Amino acid sequence: MARKTGSHSEITGPRVRAAALALFARHGFAAVSMRQIAAEVGVQAGALYLYTPDKQTLLFDLMRTHMDDVLTAWAATPKAPTPRARLDCFARFHIRFHLDRPEAVFVSYMELRNLDAANFATIEGLRRTYETELEAILQEGKASGAFSLSDTKLATLAFIAMLTGPTNWFREGGRLSRAEIEDIYAQMVLNAAGA
Amino acid sequence: MARKTGSHSEITGPRVRAAALALFARHGFAAVSMRQIAAEVGVQAGALYLYTPDKQTLLFDLMRTHMDDVLTAWAATPKAPTPRARLDCFARFHIRFHLDRPEAVFVSYMELRNLDAANFATIEGLRRTYETELEAILQEGKASGAFSLSDTKLATLAFIAMLTGPTNWFREGGRLSRAEIEDIYAQMVLNAAGA
DNA sequence: GTCTATACGATGATAGAC
DNA sequence: GTCTATCATCGTATAGAC
Numbered sequence: 001m002a003r004k005t006g007s008h009s010e011i012t013g014p015r016v017r018a019a020a021l022a023l024f025a026r027h028g029f030a031a032v033s034m035r036q037i038a039a040e041v042g043v044q045a046g047a048l049y050l051y052t053p054d055k056q057t058l059l060f061d062l063m064r065t066h067m068d069d070v071l072t073a074w075a076a077t078p079k080a081p082t083p084r085a086r087l088d089c090f091a092r093f094h095i096r097f098h099l100d101r102p103e104a105v106f107v108s109y110m111e112l113r114n115l116d117a118a119n120f121a122t123i124e125g126l127r128r129t130y131e132t133e134l135e136a137i138l139q140e141g142k143a144s145g146a147f148s149l150s151d152t153k154l155a156t157l158a159f160i161a162m163l164t165g166p167t168n169w170f171r172e173g174g175r176l177s178r179a180e181i182e183d184i185y186a187q188m189v190l191n192a193a194g195a
Numbered sequence: 196m197a198r199k200t201g202s203h204s205e206i207t208g209p210r211v212r213a214a215a216l217a218l219f220a221r222h223g224f225a226a227v228s229m230r231q232i233a234a235e236v237g238v239q240a241g242a243l244y245l246y247t248p249d250k251q252t253l254l255f256d257l258m259r260t261h262m263d264d265v266l267t268a269w270a271a272t273p274k275a276p277t278p279r280a281r282l283d284c285f286a287r288f289h290i291r292f293h294l295d296r297p298e299a300v301f302v303s304y305m306e307l308r309n310l311d312a313a314n315f316a317t318i319e320g321l322r323r324t325y326e327t328e329l330e331a332i333l334q335e336g337k338a339s340g341a342f343s344l345s346d347t348k349l350a351t352l353a354f355i356a357m358l359t360g361p362t363n364w365f366r367e368g369g370r371l372s373r374a375e376i377e378d379i380y381a382q383m384v385l386n387a388a389g390a
Numbered sequence: 391g392t393c394t395a396t397a398c399g400a401t402g403a404t405a406g407a408c
Numbered sequence: 409g410t411c412t413a414t415c416a417t418c419g420t421a422t423a424g425a426c
Contacts, residue, residue: 029226110305113222155383157364181349184345242392242393
């Protein structure tokens with residue numbers, strides 16, 4: 001198939017998103033200028049508008065992609081047999097997945113307030129879909145007597161907040177490995193659920 | 196005592212900080228201009244510089260005040276007799292205190308990256324001091340056998356992340372009261388600690 | 391203590407050359 | 409597909425009148 005001479009769009013597009021993600025994570029959406037992103041990619045500011053209609057949409061696309069990735073990866077995870085095993089599996093999945101993309105996690109959580117109303121509603125919906133996956137596990141476990149939980153909605157929010165924490169402080173080569181963190185957090189979640 | 200005619204500094208200073216806190220919480224530090232803060236207070240932008248040397252210091256003062264307030268309030272809380280009672284007490288204190296000032300909590304957590312190096316170090320030190328209060332409780336409980344915890348440092352971070360969560364979603368008049376949320380979270384923390 | 395006026399650089403986004 | 413040039417606006421911060 002013929003390729004246009006001098007066209008770099010297939011590579012520049014992803015590089016724009018990668019640079020924006022890294023800069024937004026480090027300095028915050030509002031503090032990063034289109035010129036900074038362009039400089040990081042090695043193009044002029046005007047060229048960015050070949051890849052995004054505006055700065056807001058660039059942020060939204062990063063966040064939607066992240067949420068889609070989480071949901072897709074979780075959907076591809078085999079369903080464990082018991083509520084207890086499913087909760088253990090969810091906790092480990094969440095930590096592992098989020099530890100691998102700290103920048104996307106950070107941006108998706110911190111920059112919600114910089115989305116306009118329509119974009120916010122979309123991201124919020126995806127986030128709720130993910131939370132509902134965990135809440136379903138907790139409800140099953142509560143119903144079967146496997147968990148001792150007074151409020152599955154609150155437990156859902158509490159567990160996700162807890163499990164997302166390591167994303168903010170984990171450093172490769174630190175005191176604990178990913179696997180150790182995964183073990184410790186999974187155990188704390190099972191305990192908190194009264195399993 | 197004589198008062199200067201036309202002087203409002205005793206009232207305008209706090210109003211500047213209150214407006215800045217509200218706007219920073221809603222839109223983010225970088226997204227808020229000094230002109231917006233001034234408009235909220237009802238003065239011109241230039242007048243703000245009578246109350247703060249610059250925007251960065253305004254943010255820092257808000258955060259330092261918040262951290263000082265947390266530490267002071269916790270220090271004034273009576274020390275419960277057992278590790279289990281102390282953990283219960285800490286969990287309830289943390290939720291109650293943070294639920295009463297969601298804007299300060301939000302800003303103090305989200306805007307850390309907008310502090311310059313020296314200011315960041317100061318706030319970070321205060322935050323660690325607070326975390327150490329919780330970790331000491333967990334260590335005592337682990338040593339006495341009251342808690343079953345594999346890593347007190349991780350548990351400290353996990354519990355604080357969990358207990359701060361309600362600040363982000365609690366609304367007066369919602370499904371659950373403050374007291375109910377306090378009860379449920381305290382119970383989950385005690386469970387997670389293996390108490 | 392607050393105002394008006396202003397310095398001066400940076401911002402997001404667009405137009406048109408190549 | 410990318411560049412240069414440009415627009416109108418807004419950013420923080422300061423100076424000096426009152």
